[in-house]
Amino acid sequence: MVQNTKNVASNKKAYHEYFIEEKYEAGIVLVGTEVKSVRQGKVNLKDSYVNIKDGEAYVYNMHISPYEKGNIYNVDPLRVRKLLLNKREIRKLVGLITLKGYSIIPLSLYLKNGLLKMEISVAKGKKNYDKRQVLAKKDAERRILRRDD
Incomplete structure (x- = not known):
């Protein structure tokens, strides 16, 4: 079966x-x-995050710009939106985020066979020195590739 996805x-x-x-x-x-x-x-995931409340997952701070032709039917651009996950997945997420330093963040929003889906991930925040190490590693790899050419 061919899956039709559009990011x-x-x-x-x-x-x-x-x-x-x-x-x-x-x-x-x-x-x-x-x-x-x-x-x-017209959607922005930059500062959004996922939280689990009363056994259900919700996404916060996801900005969806109002539709131009929507007039009275438009809703608040930053409203809280419910995510559809299995109970088993939600229980696993709750177990993972109770660990220190873990959070759930949205990675992407895409259309899959005509339905909107969100890719979320369990993630651990990087410290500043971690970010510097990753940048240094990428820079070194770029230099190596440049020398080979």
């Missing part, structure tokens, strides 16, 4: 700020005008 938005800063441990795919509950706005690519 709508991605959180590029997540890979710089966090060590990505595990990835999950979750559905997301949106209203009609939000879906139209997301399909146009």
